[in-house]
Amino acid sequence: MNKDNIVLEVRNLTKTYESGKTKVYALSDVSFTAREGETIGIVGESGCGKTTLGRCIVRGIEATSGEVILHKDGRQIDFLKATKSEMKELRPDIQMIFQDPYGSLDPRMTVYDIISEPLRYFGNSTKDEINRKVDAITEKVGLDKSFLRRYPHAFSGGQRQRIGIAKSLILNPKVVVCDEAVSALDVSIQAQIINLLEELQDELGLTYLFISHALAVVRHISDRIMVMYLGKVVEFGDTEDLFKNPMHPYTKALLSAAPIPDPDYKMERIILEGEVPTPVNPPKGCHFHPRCRYATEQCRNTYPPFEKRNGRYIACWNSGAMEAE
């Protein structure tokens, strides 16, 4: 595994919905690259497009425009435009773990059928091979083999999430999109699953796109973090760096808003005014300007470019001024 190898490149990914006359930009013009074995955390509040981003990348929903380039054996193939036969080859490489451990498993299938389902569609595994693979993966995710004949309703949330993980890993993917994978779980179970995900990553060299609204979890698991607001990326950089020194005013507010489990922790809390807007009618100019205390005339009129500054990507007209402050 080489941490510098690029496995995935997302270019200008956009997803719009149209209902009548209104056009909703759920996701607009998102670009980034992901390297082998790293975890990219994607954070933001409801309606920021993080879930849409994940679903577009795995082709759970079709993006309106943009590319998702998969680097494979020296080739670069656009996953979104892959033909049926190409998909046969590429599909296993990008998989997804869902948020809701109750809704993402077909209640009518046994655990064995659920985990082995992807194998039905790929590779011409014999019954024996399938059994062997299923056994191997169930052991890896920490499920008992005796569970295989049971149905999902027999399991608790944490165990179901393990089943979901087994299903998404059985095809040996390179990239796994984890969509709020631990958000529905209680704290004590959440830690079990986070540890499991980390172990699996080390062992299998997986690249995670870790979507979550829980900042502490994202910080714990991610190498780099992408902050989204109303369908756009506002800041993207190394985790430690970004948490120590957030540059975008939204990132600052977001980080300061997270409650810290320490009664003596003192930090100036930035309380943002106003509501989280919906992407139905995003404000003109920088989407964040109505809630931003640094907003200038420029912010109100034009959307700032997404540029690299001090080793960080940021979309803000004022980040320079703020640093000087």
Added chain:
Amino acid sequence: MLFQKKNEQKRYSLPDNVLLKAEDLRVNIKIDGAVLNAVRGIDLELKSCETLGLVGESGCGKSVTSKEVIGINPSNCSSTGSILFKRKDGTVLNLLELERDGAEYRAIRGNEIAMIFQEPMTAFSPLYTIGNQMSEIILIHHPEATKKDAKEKIIEMMKLVGIANPEIRFDQYPHEFSGGMLQRALIAMMLSNEPDLLIADEPTTALDVTIQAQILDLMKRLQSELGMSILFITHDLGIVASMCQRVAVMYLGEIVEFGSVRQIFHNPKHPYTGNLLRSLPRIDSDREEKLYAIKGVVPVPVDLPEACGFHERCEQCMEGICDKRFPPVIEVEPGHFVRCALYGKSEG
């Protein structure tokens, strides 16, 4: 009949600074013929003007406890023990002796004890305007007030909680409000009779982080301005740390640890509390390589054995002790209580 009952009522008393005191509170829920032991004998004490956090994972009984205090659990719940509450006039009542939805209890609800909920979007009926529903709380408890009085008071309250254009908002329907605004409206309504106790049942769980910060900020401000006690129910230890003075940690229907917020966070005694804190990813300190994970899952609270509820998952479980009987409650330091056999006679 009714008078007799009243005469039979015992005289209760509470120390000066104590507003609410629950003793050996147990709540059972009947579901499909099975009996769920949701709350299994808890003692709780809430002082005037303090915020007490009731924290625990889902199914630990924290929400049932809070609803029992205000008496709105569904009819398949039955409770024993006592919940003493000091009214504004200084008399002390055992809330469990009151008839649910009876006149006496109703006079307390919304007037002396109020409650806000996890999902503000469902706490209002979609069919009436916000103003109509909010005014009710004034009209119920102040029969002499006119609709106009109520509207004035409500608009004043809406201003207080930071709802812009209250005159217009007053006549709008709930679906025209955002989640955060509805929570503000709910808070405004529930506080308009200046209750002594506000029960907040996960009031920010359904909201976004930045909105959560707004609401928490608002609650702190209102507490200092209006001076009420808050019973804050949450699963988020971060919120507890920033909001509460004292904390009760619940596990499987029991309070396993009770103390000041610093005692709980800096010197946790119960293995569950300690492990829970260690299993939490942090933003404030350096990243650990690996999170501590508590093994196993929370058992279903049906036909539980007479034992510490945590013993199956506890690494310090002492065979023959923890799985055989309820551990006693020990005061390990002033005001810091633990229900764990580790702190038995050897220390005391």
Added chain:
Amino acid sequence: MAQKKKSSNYYYASQWTLMYAKFRKHKLAMASAIILIIFYLTAIFGNFIAPQGTEQFDSRYVNCGPTPVHFFHEGKFVGPFVYGLQKERNMETFMYEFSEKSDEIYRIRFFQQGQRGGEYKWLGLFESNLHLFEAEEGGVVFLIGTDYMGRDLFSRVVLGSQISLFIPIVGMILTVFLGILIGSIAGYFGGRVDNVIQRLIEVVRSFPQVPLWMALSAAIPPTMKPAQIFMLMTIILSLISWPDMARTVRSKFFSIKKEDYIMSARISGAPGSAIVMRHMIPSFLSYIIVRMSLTIPHLIVGETTLSFLGLGLRSPATSWGVLLQETNKLETIMFFGWKLLPMIFVFITVLAFNFLGDGLRDAADPYK
């Protein structure tokens, strides 16, 4: 988290096992299921169970009330038997009335070859004249009386059920076929196709059902053969009842499409056909079964009503509706109350199907 501690069997229970377990708790539905099975078996073995054929009549016993089956004669146990009958004219109403002659005893014999005709071809294959029961030579058993031609009503109810219970089944199959086809086309394609189909459904549903049934049935030329009328009736019944089925299928399609496990399957590489066959259809199959069980009583009522009104099946075809035609005459109600008895069978069947449907509906989603 209201789950109870369950036995380990519960962990291994498939959807159908869970549904059955839930269904079994609905006592009325279970009883209904058993009654319906008995009714359908009776219909299938109708010729054997009915002591007479549909058209067998005896002019001596016109409008004869039910003949009670006795077990004791003058305090002595004889086994099941009937008394002989004697006919007298009632001088007030000028009607013939039957009374028992207490000196003539005719035992009821079981598994007898029919003595007074009644040969039949079981399922159109095996010729036979074996009947479940019949009275001894000279006696007659009319469990629920006879009609104006002296035909045994019980036999006619049993044999009529072959039509009344099976037309709805055929109609239901047609309904389900149309409903699933059209509903899933709308649900799968969505958009414009869905819009057109929705309009179509709306138009069909705008017709008041019973009058439309009546109008269409009235258009059936009376000269047609019973078999053809039978076919047309089924088609008419299902033509009008498919929209409800289609709506159910369509809305289920839409709601299931949004489920995470469908997206999960897609990401696992499942092709469209596999998603529909492996995930979608199994997940709304139970709802379709519920709808089916509620469609049948509807169709039974439809057929019975139309035939009763003389707009559906006509004599010589025999169905429950045809049987009940006589009850639409005033003198029937005034003098021959027993002719209302076949209604009980309609009533029980319809009610049983409704209870069955209710039980199935409760069981349809065992994961709640």
Added chain:
Amino acid sequence: MKSEFLRFVIKKFLIMVLTVFLISLAVFYIITLPPGDFLTNYVGQLQAAGESVSQETIDKLKAVYGLDQPFIVQYWKWVTNIVFHGDFGYSFLWKMPVTSVIQAYIVPTIVLSLVTMLFTYLISIPIGIYSAVHQYSLGDYLFTSIGFIGMAVPNFLLGIILMFIAFKLTGDTMLGFFSAKYQTAPWSLEKFIDLLKHCIIPILVIGLMNTCGLMRTMRSQMLDELSKNYTLAARAKGLKMRVIRYKYCVRAAINPIAASIGWSLVNIFTGTTIVAIVLNLPSMGRVMYDALLDQDMYLAGSWLFLMAIMTVIGTFLSDILLAWLDPRARKEYIQG
């Protein structure tokens, strides 16, 4: 907001017009269904009755109804006659225009329907509320069982059974609207009481299925509302259970029921068809039935058409009513 609501109404209205058009096509198709055109039948009938029909008359009738022309032309004539002249065609059974026949019978039909509807709502809503509030009580079980059975009994069976019971109890089968002695008598108190007596069975028969259906809906809606979160918040305010039930829950539960008023009316209206036949009531149902038996298709078709139009209008009104009653639905409906 106002203009959005208007646009919503207009949109629904346009859909309604389209639906009516499609229905008219279907109805006309049914009219032409019986083999051989009705004119041949009619002429055949007349000749069988010994009347002579001149070729001239036949040709004239043919031209009026465009019988020698293709379906679409015939349809066009039929529709334009209805729209521009209010002419629904000619009833060969009654030997007068369809409109006259309908006029003669529509009043008792409508009166009976409205009375039944009133009865239906007056009974079902309170029972539904009672059942929900006292869930699993003896009364609830009783009403639920009655409701269930009531839903399952075919109308015509119920009619016959009630007739039978009435006969056994009073010696009168209660057919028609009046007893024989009041049939032609002038209006008097006795005659009115007689009319009321005769209305009991029809109302019971027509109304039972609807009443039971509404009862069940009301009960389940009410249970649904009672378990909603806002009742908790309302209790936490200190509101009386009675106020919560009636101000909030009933109001919310009644919405879909009030909105179904259009549907119910149509259901009841068509319910009268069968009852009229069984109980021999001089209402439209009886007329429709005779027309069908004699394949007097213009009369039958027009009746069918009228009922279908009523259903569509009923649905339209229900949609509007629902959107108007529920501020939330108002928004959803209009936007989506």
